[in-house]
Amino acid sequence: xxxxxxxxxxxxxxxxxxxxxxxxxxxxxxxxxxxxxxxxxxxxxxxxxxxxxxxxxxxxxxxxxxxxxxxxxxxxxxxxxxxxxxxxxxxxxxxxxxxxxxxxxxxxxxxxxxxxxxxxxxxxxxxxxxxxxxxxxxxxxxxxxxxxxxxxxxxxxxxxxxxxxxxxxxxxxxxxxxxxxxxxxxxxxxxxxxxxxxxxxxxxxxxxxxxxxxxxxxxxxxxxxxxxxxxxxxxxxxxxxxxxxxxxxxxxxxxxxxxxxxxxxxxxxxxxxxxxxxxxxxxxxxxxxxxxxxxxxxxxxxxxxxxxxxxxxxxxxxxxxxxxxxxxxxxxxxxxxxxxxxxxxxxxxxxxxxxxxxxxxxxxxxxxxxxxxxxxxxxxxxxxxxxxxxxxxxxxxxxxxxxxxxxxxxxxxxxxxxxxxxx
Amino acid sequence: xxxxxxxxxxxxxxxxxxxxxxxxxxxxxxxxxxxxxxxxxxxxxxxxxxxxxxxxxxxxxxxxxxxxxxxxxxxxxxxxxxxxxxxxxxxxxxxxxxxxxxxxxxxxxxxxxxxxxxxxxxxxxxxxxxxxxxxxxxxxxxxxxxxxxxxxxxxxxxxxxx
Numbered sequence: 001x002x003x004x005x006x007x008x009x010x011x012x013x014x015x016x017x018x019x020x021x022x023x024x025x026x027x028x029x030x031x032x033x034x035x036x037x038x039x040x041x042x043x044x045x046x047x048x049x050x051x052x053x054x055x056x057x058x059x060x061x062x063x064x065x066x067x068x069x070x071x072x073x074x075x076x077x078x079x080x081x082x083x084x085x086x087x088x089x090x091x092x093x094x095x096x097x098x099x100x101x102x103x104x105x106x107x108x109x110x111x112x113x114x115x116x117x118x119x120x121x122x123x124x125x126x127x128x129x130x131x132x133x134x135x136x137x138x139x140x141x142x143x144x145x146x147x148x149x150x151x152x153x154x155x156x157x158x159x160x161x162x163x164x165x166x167x168x169x170x171x172x173x174x175x176x177x178x179x180x181x182x183x184x185x186x187x188x189x190x191x192x193x194x195x196x197x198x199x200x201x202x203x204x205x206x207x208x209x210x211x212x213x214x215x216x217x218x219x220x221x222x223x224x225x226x227x228x229x230x231x232x233x234x235x236x237x238x239x240x241x242x243x244x245x246x247x248x249x250x251x252x253x254x255x256x257x258x259x260x261x262x263x264x265x266x267x268x269x270x271x272x273x274x275x276x277x278x279x280x281x282x283x284x285x286x287x288x289x290x291x292x293x294x295x296x297x298x299x300x301x302x303x304x305x306x307x308x309x310x311x312x313x314x315x316x317x318x319x320x321x322x323x324x325x326x327x328x329x330x331x332x333x334x335x336x337x338x339x340x341x342x343x344x345x346x347x348x349x350x351x352x353x354x355x356x357x358x359x360x361x362x363x364x365x366x367x368x369x370x371x372x373x374x375x376x377x378x379x380x381x382x383x384x385x386x387x388x389x390x391x392x393x394x395x396x397x398x399x400x401x402x403x404x405x406x407x408x409x410x411x412x413x414x415x416x417x418x419x420x421x422x423x
Numbered sequence: 424x425x426x427x428x429x430x431x432x433x434x435x436x437x438x439x440x441x442x443x444x445x446x447x448x449x450x451x452x453x454x455x456x457x458x459x460x461x462x463x464x465x466x467x468x469x470x471x472x473x474x475x476x477x478x479x480x481x482x483x484x485x486x487x488x489x490x491x492x493x494x495x496x497x498x499x500x501x502x503x504x505x506x507x508x509x510x511x512x513x514x515x516x517x518x519x520x521x522x523x524x525x526x527x528x529x530x531x532x533x534x535x536x537x538x539x540x541x542x543x544x545x546x547x548x549x550x551x552x553x554x555x556x557x558x559x560x561x562x563x564x565x566x567x568x569x570x571x572x573x574x575x576x577x578x579x580x581x582x583x584x585x
Contacts, residue, residue, distance in 0.1 A: 153482050154483070154485055154486055285465070285469065286486070358477060358478070359479070361479060363480075366478040370474070
């Protein structure tokens, strides 16, 4: 049976006008317009969210779990990813935005930034012990992970094969609170406030073992809304907690690389999916073998660029940098867990390739298709007009070879042939 | 005319079979390489890699082809007056020929030593010319064959079996 893939994207057919914005933007050519409506190729989509951002008609929308999902659980834990801190204007203190979440009914609020320190330590150790796999590729961005699976399967062994901080946090706190509260682990709901749909997809369909063990993914913008509406009520309330601003660097693409890098570890930070594709091509060609660690994020500037945020990524970035500069370092109760990492408790299984590049599983057939593809390409006008519903002539040629389209879909060619006939 | 040929141990039998059968290539593609055109150098090997990926060639093999053909293409750019690349695709292997327009390799034996380089300043400024090109090709190709002489073209051929 063919595997189906979960995507955090909803297509609203009635709203689609067949305008091609999304088709041209998609970095994996997963979208087509057929009969005036958008279609998504389940296998190709990596949940980068670019199509949502460019759709002028609201026909492609992000899906995530509603805030009310917390009500189904006795003990509610919220994990807040780092970009959350960049969403609020500076007159609202960071600690206030955390306090509000307690007021909204979460029993415990965990900042993802708590794990930054121990993750940096793990990354350095991992890089030093996997010199044969140079360069190591960061695993934080689920869109990048999927991109590697579908377009660069030869680089799968280079991925940092360790649990994501949110899985480590959810495992740790689920266990801790089920013991303290005397509850079954299933009665504890662990939710994560996420900046992008790739994270939603990863929570709903974990790849290997990344981002497992979570009960829901709530959009940062939904949390933001609830918190903004709640602020007036919480001024005088007291909750006891400390915040971990110094770990917020996770939200920013360059900052993580700077933290992991040192004299022995040479790093590059890459953000924006086109740049990521270019760099992965170079890694594949072994041009970047002198680097030890490459931080890859699908969104501009890193996770602050995610589509489920509220604030512009550059403004959010500046705010987070201000918070980091003013922060103090706290040792965290997670820090001793480095030994669990050394014991292999955070190891994840290698990921399976999901190549979309292959024309056929049988090489002979693939060669036949390739020849046919080249012949069709010769006939097509090569102007990439998109009127056929495919992003470019090459993609249409491939669709024709795979039996998903026919040569008459090319309007230019059709017109030319008609003119010829009438002559 | 100096000739050098290296056949990796694992490929001996396959290569014998290949030379005996002399099959016709399933597909053949040609590329041009410009003299000192570093901007575009690497594009042909990138396209070859992409094509093999589309044919479903195993990632490990792909890596070998990518490295060997990239190094060879850079060699043509950096050390010759430009030339052609002919890529023949077979059902069980890929055969790539790099034919340049001279000026030929003076001392082929030396050129195969790791670290030996005749690269000029421009080439070194571009980050190439460390003298690892040919040894790297040898390491990654199942069959490597070079023929060259001073003031003549150099023909480098590589075969990688899937």
